[in-house]
Amino acid sequence: MTTVEHGPAVPQQVAKATVPGFERPLTIFEHSVPDRRGVRPPPAAVPAAPSDALPASMRRKAPAALPEVGELDTQRHYTWLSEKNFSIANAFYPLGSCTMKYNPLVNERVCALPGLSALHPMQPDDQVQGMLELCWRVERVLLAVSGLHEVSLHPCAGAHGELTALMCMRACLDDRGQTHKKIILIPDSAHGTNPASCTIAGFETREVKSNQHGRVDMADLDKKIGDGHDIAGLMITNPSTLGLFETNIKAICEKIHAVGGLVYMDGANMNAILGRTRPGDFGADVMHFNLHKTFSQPHGGGGPGAGPIAVRDVLAPFLPTPKIARVSDGQGGWRFETVMSAPKSIGRTRGFMLNAGVMVRSYSYMRSNGPAGLKGIADNAVLNANYLRAKLKDTYKVWIDESCMHEFVATAKGMPNGIRALDVAKRLIDYGIHPPTVYFPLIVPEALMIEPTETESKQTLDTFVAVMKAIAAEAETDPDTLHTAPHTRSIGRPDEVRAVKEPKVTL
Amino acid sequence: MTYVQNTEREKAEMLAAIGCKSVDDLMAVIPEDCRFVGELDVEPALTEDELVRHVRALTASNVSADGHPCFLGAGAYRHFCPSLVDSLVARTEFWTAYTPYQPEASQGTLTTILEWQTMMCRLTGMEVSNASLYDGATAVVEAVLMALRVKSKATRVVVSEGVHPDAIGCLKTYLKCLDVELVTVPLVDGASDAPALAQAATDGTAAVVVQSPNFFGVVEELQPLVDAAHAHGALSVVAADPVSLGVLEPPGAFGADMVCGEATGMGNPPWFGGPGVGYLCARSENVRQMPARIAGETVDAQGRRAVVLTFQTREQHIRRSKATSNICTSQQLMALRATIWMALLGKQGFVELSEVNLARAHHAAARIAKIPGYGLAHAKRAFFNEFTVTTPIAARDVNRRLLDEHGILGGYDLGQVDPSRSKQLLLAVTDSNPADEIDALVAALETIR
Secondary structure, three states, X not given: OOOOOOOOOOOOOOOOOOOOOOOOOOOHHHHOOOOOOOOOOOOOOOOOOOOOOOOOOOEOOOXXXXXXXXXXXXXXXXXXXXXXXXXXXXXXOOXXXXXXXXXXXXXXXXXXXXXOOOOOOOOOHHHOHHHHHHHHXXXXXXXXXXXXXXXXXXXXXXXXXXXXXXXXXXXXXXXXXXXXXXXXXXXXXXOOHHHHHHHHOOOEEEEEOEOOOOOEOHHHXXXXXXXXXXXXXXXXXXXXXXXXXXXXXXXXXXXXXXXXOEEEEEEOOHHHOOOOEOHHHHOOOEEEEOOOOOOOOOXXXXXXXXXXXXXXXXXXXXXXXXXXXXXXXXXXXXXXXXEOOOOOOOOOOOOOOOOHHHHHHHHHHHHHHHHHHHHHHHHHHHHHHHHHHHHHOOOOEEOOOOOOOOOEEEEOOOOHHHOOHHHHHHHHHHOOEOOOEEOOOOOOOOEXXXXXXXXXXXXXXXXXXXXXXXHHHHHHHOHHHXXXXXXXXXXXXXXXXXXXXXXXXXX | OOOOOOOHHHHHHHHHHHOOOOHHHHHOOXXXXXXXXXXXXXXXXXXXXXXXXXXXXXXXXXXXXXXXXXXXXXXXXXXXXXXXXXXXXXXXXXXXXXXXXXXXXXXXXXXXXXXXXXXXXXXXXXXXXXXXXXXXXXXXXXXXXXXXXXXXXXXXXXXXXXXXXXXXXXXXXXXXXXXXXXXXXOOEOOEOOXXXXXXXXXXXXXXXXXXXXXXXXXXXXXXXHHHHHHOOOOEEEEEOOHHHHHXXXXXXXXXXXXXXXXXXXXXXXXXXXXXXXXXXXXXXXXXXXXXXXOEEEEXXXXXXXXXXXXXXXXXXXXXXXXXXXXXXXXXXXXXXXHXXXXXHHHHHHHHHHHHHHHHHHHHHHHHHHOOOOOEEOOOOOOEOOEEEEEOOOOHHHHHHHHHHHHOOEOOEEHHHOOHHHOOEXXXXXXXXXXXXXXXXXXXXXXXXX
């Protein structure tokens, strides 16, 4: 194992010594023994269903070949698998655009309060007033930080928020009789979800170039807007995926508005601007939040998240239903209602109403921080990112070397001995650090996109700097170690081509 | 309260290293006319202790199935969950991990995805599965969008009214954007109408969508429904509650092209409707048209078994506007719960649990049908763990009296989806409703006329 001074602990490794034929099985299926039982379900304790309850044609002929394993072996198997994971709890994740910050445990404790997880989505409003009020309060915080007018907590994830918002934009334009507006402009630095969401919402996309400062090229924007006849809107990420504030943002929004378009703001990087600027104030008409980034819902190995959207008043009638409304209870207080439909609403884009479990965690995080804490998130995210940029820029070329927001993009281009961004990324794993986002944004060759978040300490950042410098030195002296990294995990680089050419997606 | 660790002294050192005096200097890149000045209009910060008390007080007024017998289903079913599921999923290595894009740092999560895909395929009788989708309703949408990619010239989708109304609602929203016609076909005595579906699914239809057990609890006779889709070359999409597949023949056995639905009930609480987990299984010939993540097994340079995300060229981060979907989330933690849940129940236990649902629901239905004024709305149809009961007074009033007078959370008032069904109650009876709860429900209904 490679170490540097004060290095973070490398995640626990699985035992390396094994006796041939007695290696630990990779999957739960290989632990299976005929007739072994795990957990027994409760007995029916009522008479069996009549034999004709299901016609023979509907009866399952052979049971599904699920594993046959005991509780202890199951516990060991999944504990062993968990140890093969990097996670926030055991490693630094300078993962650009993903905002891998600390997931406070009080959020989990609040979620575990009695009765919350057992609430059924079809319970009438009068039985779930507390849950509805909590969600309504989440909406208030999102309004406060966005400067917009109405929020929907409906979408399941960031990309789902994009799609839902684009559908609202389509409905709004159609309502204005502008069905011919079909083009969404998207800067070339955008997340892949932006153009993908446009396609599913029935729009066409047109790419806008970045200038040498990593900002939207205003001349190209003018050119792509043209006479503006077909322009439905713009999707813009601010701060951008280069970690830069879009300094012309007001002018950009005005140009879109001037041709009757709507401005969508991808809120993936909201972490950087909380309490410092508000999308509603600089011209955005609609945005989504990634509650799993900005408001610390744990990533869970890929989900769940939630992607609420906030809109300006012109888009509010089109928001999805069901949604929450607060109404007077007639006795000087309030009650909360689920609005199931609205005349101009796009309708629903998911089952039930919202990801309540995510809302509870986010509410907990919002209330832990309060107004000063929320601003402190942005301030410290920006401070940590600029510190890393300053300390690394002599070793790794920073693509746009100026004051950044919550992240910056360096490049491995020009490293010696054919070392690529992927090699640096894989070598970081040996040092117990999760790789940065690599090869994104697409406009930077050999990109290393680095986002430390506000919750990392200076010691961790200093260690990361030392490791990155050590890797740069290794690139000179020991490139093979980098080319073949990582060396300390249960596997080396897997053969991804084979996974496509000889697909094995079930066991 | 803040989760920022750096001290004021460290911050000063960091600013010095950057070469500026304050964070305000760094924030000066935000043009002056865009800056927000002042304090955010949000409520003051709470300490950890205050926060727990506050949320407890805020949510105390909720009435929950934790304290009351509950017979609500309608797409969200409660099932027994072994303690080990909570314990394992509480491992921070699972719940604080990122999406497994770096396989060497994510073999744990990736292996569980491969296990999940395998289990879902074996349950549904299908060949390929993805890593999960947002929920059951969007899983139906994604299956239909997938069918539209496979049948790229098609302009119509046919759906039975037995499909969950949320899924039909989502289909309406999504398909409107794509100028695809959505044809809904009414039920006959609570079951899908195969001839009518076949008639609606003329040339140019991408998919025929049915659900079994359907929204009203009826187990569909799947073979004619699958055949109705195939008659003119459409794909057959079947939404199914996976828990029912312990006793029901899997849709794959009838030739379904896609099987999808809500898997939340397997090891996950209802959580007021989310986060849940959807699943989507298909035939291997269509794997490249599937949305979202798929894990696959391969080897590393030393020949060691490894699991990776595969077929990534379908996905948004590579294909952008031409991707098979915009999704870059899997409901991984929920899918992990379901995976461990299925493993713990195992081959026999899964069937037994499914049988318990069947037995309890039939026991309850038979007794309720004998109560004067009550009956089964679709008495000739087969059902699994949910059934539609006709009520002597409005279902809504039955529910109100069940709670007020007996402390029971009743069923789903079907009048909410169809005014002509306002005297029908959809009751779910699962392994989470022990015999004494069924006794209590029957006794209560006997007093509600």
